Amino acid sequence: MAYSDKVVDHYNNPRNVGSMDKKDPNVGTGLVGAPECGDVMKLQMKINPETQVIEEAKFKTFGCGSAIASSSLATEWVKGKTVEEALAIKNTEIVRELSLPPVKIHCSVLAEDAIKAAIGDWKRKHASETPVDASAAQAAGRQ
């Protein structure tokens, strides 16, 4: 199977690889996929609670070149966007940008899911108006 130049570029020079502290109340973490299916994406975003702007995004992906490229592209796209704007990103836009063939569409779906999961995680942390320190709350709950 031939890969598009953009997929190859993201594979060779993945953007925003890494991890952030998942306990940070401003960090939302999305972990989607399954090892048995051959792809797992971890997408993290640091979101400013005041402005709702995604200031930082990091990913790690286990999967084929198209899965790596889809998640790498997702981190590029969400950075600087608001939560609302990021939630509007559709997998079809990723397919178009990376020229993914039909058998690789599931990679783009997974990337969209990862964005939604990360934002969902962040929203859970901010369910109450005031930001909650998740680890502190957990520790308090245990006492």
Add this chain to the structure above:
Amino acid sequence: MAIKLPIYLDNHATTPVDPRVVAAMLPYFTETFGNAASRNHAFGWQAEEGVENARAAIAKLVGATPKEIIFTSGATESNNLAIKGVAEMYREKGNHIITEATEHKAVLDTCKRLEKYGYEVTYLPVQKDGRIDLDDLRKAITPKTILISIMYANNEIGTIQPVAEIGAMAKEKGVFFHVDGVQAAGKIPVDVNKDNIDLLSLTAHKIYGPKGVGALYVRRRNPRVQLSPIIDGGGHERGMRSGTLNVPGIVGFGKACEVCQTEMPEESMRLRGLRDRLKDNLMGQLDELYINGSLTHRLPHNLNISFAFVEGESMLMGINDVAVSSGSACTSATLEPSYVLKALGVGEDLAHTSIRFGIGRFNTQEEIDYVTGRVVETVRRLRELSPLYEMAKEGVDLSKMNWQTH
């Protein structure tokens, strides 16, 4: 010596044609181009002579007599002919066939078709090392069993089956024994008499011969095997396989067998040395590697490793100047990982990370060392990128995670 890229390390899929084989074939395209079935002129006689010399060389490689070799278009046809041919011919005697889960699709799908026509097929499971359990086989044989079809060595994991023991059991029970010998013949000693093989599928392109030509060994005595043909026509090949013979291909096949037989003792040692060097150097530099299939009962030129936490297709993309294949789903249209690895009990997560290396006659130590370097570098890079590797290093039990499958 400079290494020429890309490096071909997928010799279980096919092999390049040896220049000596090409040289033997060439006159049969332009000068000795006759139809081997033309009985009344020199063109036909010479073509026939070329075919008969090849038949003798092929027979010699597997300890058969020339009359027991039937030419086909390749091993897929040979497997079809052996299984369907016996099934139809011996329908009165029984309708039960025994094979195993890790056979090539040419055997499995042939058996599946026969099931539609009322045959019963037992698919034996394999043990963790890829070999069948002889007790399972013994228990599976019934008075209705007409054929046992077990491959000599597996194309993905290189596991060698206990063929001689299976052959002895088949003989004792009076059941025909068919062997897909494609990956083994020419690479390790195969002897139809010592192994009690009644039908043996062979192909030229796995042993440095041309594509599109294969053979089926059909035992003539003790016991004599009869086959219903699957292709009807002019009655070539003792009526078992009609069709004008592919003379240049057959001549090449014969030459390929001759070269393999002469060079096997030395060449198999050399390949084993390269394979072990590759294995040891990879294992020495990387953690979390899992070898698939038996280490002892294994083809000398095969290595199949799961590089945990690194998906196979992304690995292939990283070592794009090396031709190998992966058991990952992403390389197939079905999105299912290798059924062979699944049958061994390898988890689907590890199946997705498996790479098959098939070392061949024209690979050098320099190439193996280059490949080792590329693989190590790529695995390290992709593990840095892998959330699973990170989680495993943090002590997370990945098998206990609540993954959302899609």
